[in-house]
Amino acid sequence: MEVTSRAKKPSRSATIVEVATAANVSIGTVSRYINGLSVRKPEQIRAAIEELGYFRNALAGSIRSRATKTVGILVPNFDEFHARILAGTANHLRQAGYSALTVTYADTANSLSEAVDFLVGHRVDGLIVGNLSAENKSLAKVFQTGMPMAFYNTHPDGWSVDRVEVENCDVTTRAMEHLIDIGHTHIGIVTGTIGQRPHDERLRGYRNAHINAGLPIDPALQQPGNGTRREGYEAANRLMSASPQPTAIFSSNYQMTIGVLQLLRERNIRIPDDISLISFDDVDLFALLDPGITVIAQPLADIAKEVTRVMLERLSAQQMVPPVSVRLDCNIVLRGSTRPPKKAD
Amino acid sequence: MEVTSRAKKPSRSATIVEVATAANVSIGTVSRYINGLSVRKPEQIRAAIEELGYFRNALAGSIRSRATKTVGILVPNFDEFHARILAGTANHLRQAGYSALTVTYADTANSLSEAVDFLVGHRVDGLIVGNLSAENKSLAKVFQTGMPMAFYNTHPDGWSVDRVEVENCDVTTRAMEHLIDIGHTHIGIVTGTIGQRPHDERLRGYRNAHINAGLPIDPALQQPGNGTRREGYEAANRLMSASPQPTAIFSSNYQMTIGVLQLLRERNIRIPDDISLISFDDVDLFALLDPGITVIAQPLADIAKEVTRVMLERLSAQQMVPPVSVRLDCNIVLRGSTRPPKKAD
C-alpha cells in the first residue's frame, strides 16, 4: 500500500452521520451495516466508509448499549507465568467476540486501586484477576456491584466468587516423597510469601510429606523467599549455611528458583551431585539447564482455558448461578536435578 | 474490609447525576470535584460517591472531551523481550498521566487489522507499535489520519514516522570479529525472517565481518530460523550437518537460540568445547546456563524510555514537528560460550 500523504494534525475521525450523508442513507442503516445486519445498499455504505476513513467509535457505542464486549484482566506483571495465561485468555476471549483489556498493578494497594478504577471506568463487562490474595477496597466495591469476576491461582478470603486454582498441597507432598524415597532426610524449602494461599498450601504439602514419613520438621530448613529472585537467592544462601546442610531444596516458584540456581552456582554447589533441586513452575529455562530441573508444572493452558470459560459462562448467565470453583492438577516432571544424597562422610 | 453482600446481577453503576442529586449540588460541580478542581463542599460529594458506589464512566467522558489519555500499544506477543518493554512503557506513561491499552496480534494481516481497529475504535491518543515491519492496510489508514505513532525495533519502509531502533549491524560485526579474532573461520548464522529490517541488518553485520576479514561467505552456513524456537532448532540441525561443520554459531534472536541450545544438547555437542555460541538478546536464561551464553544485549529499559518519551513529546506538540529517529547501541556481554576452536584433527 502506498503511503503518500499524512495529515499534519490528528484529524477528527468521520462520524456515522457523515457516512450516512455520503451514502445517502440514515444513520440507523449505517449502524446496522456496521453491525453485520442486512441492508439494501451495502456497497454504497462500504464505499462511503472507505472514502471518509471512518472508524467506528467504540466508546460512544458502549455508552448507549451498556456493553463493551471487553473483559478486564488484572495481573501483577508480564512474567512468563502470566504472559502465557494472558495469551491463552486473550485468544479464547477473542473467539467469543470479546476483547481483553490488560492492566498490571504494582505491589501497592494504591496501584491496584488505580488499575481497578481504570478497568471499571472503561466499563469492562467482566474482570479476570490473577494471583491476587490481599483484599483491596476498590476491588471489594466493584465486587459488591455484582461485576462478573473470576480469579485464577488465588482469591481473597471469604469471597464467594468464580475461581480457577491448582492443587498445590498434595502435589508438593508427592514431590517431597520422591525426594524422601530416594534417601533425602534434610530437605530445605524456599517458601513464597506466607499468607498467600498457594504458598501456604505448598508449605503445607512440604510439611505433610515430612509428617507422613516421620521426619522432623526443621525450622532452619524453611526459609522465606517472598516469591522474588533476589530473596530466593538469599533464602538459598541461608539454607546452605544451615547445619546440617540440606541435601535437597524445594523452591516454591520459578522466580525464586532462578535465585537459588544463581546462589548454587556462585558457591560452586553442583546439581545433582552436591544437592538435589525441585522447583514449582516449569519454564523453558529449566528444561535446558544441565541437568534439567525437576519441576511441578502448572497447567497454564488449562488455567487460561478454564478461567475464560468460567467468565464467559458468567457473562452469558441469564440469572444468578452460584460461583464455580475449578481445581486443576499439576504434573511432576522428573528431570536430572534429583538424585540420592551423597553418603555422609 | 468486610464483603458482606453482593448484588445478584451486575447493577448499573450510579451516574454523575445521581451523585449530584445525593450531594445536593449540580453535575457541573461534581464533575469538577472528580477532576480535581476546587469546590465548596467536597466532603458532601465524596460521601455521595462513596455511598452510591459511583465509578466515573471514562467512555462517556472521552466521547465528549475527544481525549482518552490512553496510548495503544501493539505487540506481537508477551514474550520476555516485549514484556520488559511493556512494563517500562506502561510505567512511564502512567507517570505522565496516560494509561496503556495493550493488544497483541497474531501473524495474520487480519489479526493485525482487528487489533488496530480495536485501538482506534477506543480512540487512543497515540499508538506505539513494536516489531512491525510489514505494511498493513488498517495501520496505513490510521497513519494517514495523523494519529501520533511511534515504532520500536522496526517500522514499515518509507514511512516518515517516529521510531526507536537499535544498531544491529555494527554490533553484530563486532561480535563476529570477536569470534574471528580467537580463530574461528567457519561461523554459522541462524537468521531471523529475512525481509525484517533488524534481521536483515544482523545478517549484514555477519557478512561484513567476513568481508572485512577476507573470509569466504558460505551459503550453507546461513540458515533461516524465522525467529521461532522450533525453526531455530531446525536451522541449527542443518548447520551441524553442513560440511565443514561450523565451529561457532551466531543466533539472531533469543527464541531461536533456545532452539539451538536444544539441538546442541540433543546431539551432545558441548559449549564451548565443541562449538562456540553467541546470541542476540539477553535473557535470564543465558546468564544461568553453564557456561553462560555470550550475547548482544539490547537496552530494553532504554528502548521503553525513549519510545515513551518520543510519544509523549509528539502528543504534547502543538504543531507539526518532523519525525524523530532514535538509534540505541547494544552491548556485547562476554560470557563463557565462546572459545577458540578445537584444532582440526
Added chain:
DNA sequence: TTGTATGCGTTATCAT
C-alpha cells in the same frame, strides 16, 4: 465557585 444547557457519536425504539 455554581448551575444550566448543549454537544459528543453511537445504539435502541418505533412507526413506517
Added chain:
DNA sequence: ATGATAACGCATACAA
C-alpha cells in the same frame, strides 16, 4: 429494511 428521534453519561461553555 428504513428513517427519525430519544437516550446514554459526561465535559464544557456560558451566564449567574
